Amino acid sequence: MKSRYLKQELFIGKTGQKKIEESTIVVFGMGALGSAISEMLVRAGVGKLVIADRDYVEWSNLQRQQLYTEDDAKKKLPKAVAAKQRLQSINSQTIIKEHVMDIFFQNVEELAEGASILMDATDNFETRLVINDAAMKHNIPFVFGACVGSYGMTYPVLPGKGPCFHCLVDYIPSQNVTCDTEGVISPIVQWVASMQVAQAMQILSGEDVTPTLRSFDIWKMEHAEMNVEKLKNLDCPSCGIERLHPFLTMEKHTKADILCGRDAVHIRPPVPRTLDLKYLSKQWEQQTTNMLANAHLLSFQYEPYRVILFKDGRAIIHGTADITMAKNVYTRLTG
Amino acid sequence: MKIELNGKVHELPEHVKTTAQLLAFLELQNRIVIVEINQDIVLKDKYESHQLNTGDKVELIHFVGGG
Structure with missing residues (x-):
């Protein structure tokens, strides 16, 4: 059984492989990014994978959400449920806990608790700010990723090192401009997910990860990256001197x-x-x-x-x- | 003027002289963006005043929400 990780262990070393196998990773959102990230993590042999998603499988998902089948769409299975079935058949050893739920301030800490790394695969800024606060409060690395059209971006939020997601994104921008008009193609999903998983593996195996923001347009073949250390905000209510974690304390409302x-x-x-x-x-x-x-x-x-x-x-x-x-x-x- | 934007040479129209005007030209003025010019990040409150120069190496990353 051990030999299934042979090629990865040759590259990452025995200690790194052990760290991966002992890790607990939470994937927030099981759409396109969540599917790609989870499949890579499970194949890599993470010990425990926690997945959470509020949605169910639809036909329009199948173009890029790699874990799902026509049968899942016909049955309208919740994504977390369909994903678990597929992921468990890929690796029976990984402990997979699925949650059919909307991620918000009241349940995010419970999901994050005890995790080695939190993986962003959500589709909106608000939920990311909520997860970022949980990550900052519990000192857990949080690997951000997003894509629209042929453009994608990633950033590793590292507690105590560089700016958090809230330092970079200090208000919630309107999203109507993006998804509705531009759509998305699966190659950029794979790029973002690969970057996120590579960074997660580096963090787990103790490599030096820098606070670098990266973007790529896979259609125009345009790449940008920059170290954003300078944008660390000491007054940030999420990661600054006085931490209030505002996105964990919002008022209840429908x-x-x-x-x-x-x-x-x-x-x-x-x-x-x-x-x-x-x-x-x-x-x-x-x-x-x-x-x-x-x-x-x-x-x-x-x-x-x-x-x-x-x-x-x-x-x-x-x-x-x-x-x-x-x-x-x-x-x-x-x- | 000619600048290098995300690794590619772009010819900017004459009216584009500041970082803020560059963002407007690229229709990114209402988006969350991080701008680096010649390897130095330009802070948001300097967008209006920061002048562009020919040959500037501009790296620009805008945030999107999808996933």
Whole structure:
């Protein structure tokens, strides 16, 4: 069994390999980046992998989200569930813990606790700032990665060394400009994920990693990189002298946000709740069409909206990018 | 003027003279960007005042959210 890591061990050394096998890595988000990162990590032999994602598999994911199959899309399986099945079949020795959940300030620390490295594979700035705060609070390296179109970027956040993500990104920019208009191609996903995993392996094996921001446009073949040490902000509320970790203490509220490029809104209740999916499917049988149920969610057409209700109380309302409208639909359906 | 932007030579129109004007020219003025000119990062509050010169080596990375 040991020989499966032979080629990697020849390169990285016995000690490095041991560190990888003893590591616990959390991957936040299991879309394109999360799929690519997790597959590499599991093949590399990480000891424990924790994966978290709020979404389910759709046909439009298959072009670049390498862990998922047509069958997963037909069944509308939650990504974390489908990913675990595939990852476990790649490496039965890795302990894989999957979470079908939205990552936010109330659960991020629990996910991060005890981890060797946190891997960013989310699709929005807000969640990254939340994870960054958890990373700074618990002194865990956090490897940022993002891509849109043919352009991608990475940055390793190293506690106590160089700026954190909040030092670099001090407000949440509007994202509408990007995903909706530009799409994304899978080669850049692979570049970003590879950079992130290489940096994670370097951190684990004790290599010197510098606070370097890197970008690459794989279509224009344009590369940039810079050491951003100078941007370390001593007054940063996340990693500065007085650490308040503001993104871990935000007020409770029903959170609704527009899903990247999907004409859909994701809704999360203010406090976790458990929906009785069986009861709901009966209750709404008459007013809805195309009802599909599995152990994790309900999917149906309601008025002009395609609605996905998750067992944990979250919902995705398709057919609108209007947050208020989506919240209304959600309240009507779940009370 | 001619500058090197992310490793490639670019000819800038005459009205582009400062870092802020360069970002506007590239339509990145509303995005989060990190700009390095001749291996020195230009801080945000200097974008308006920092003049570009012919032959400047500019590295520019803008943040995106997807993943």
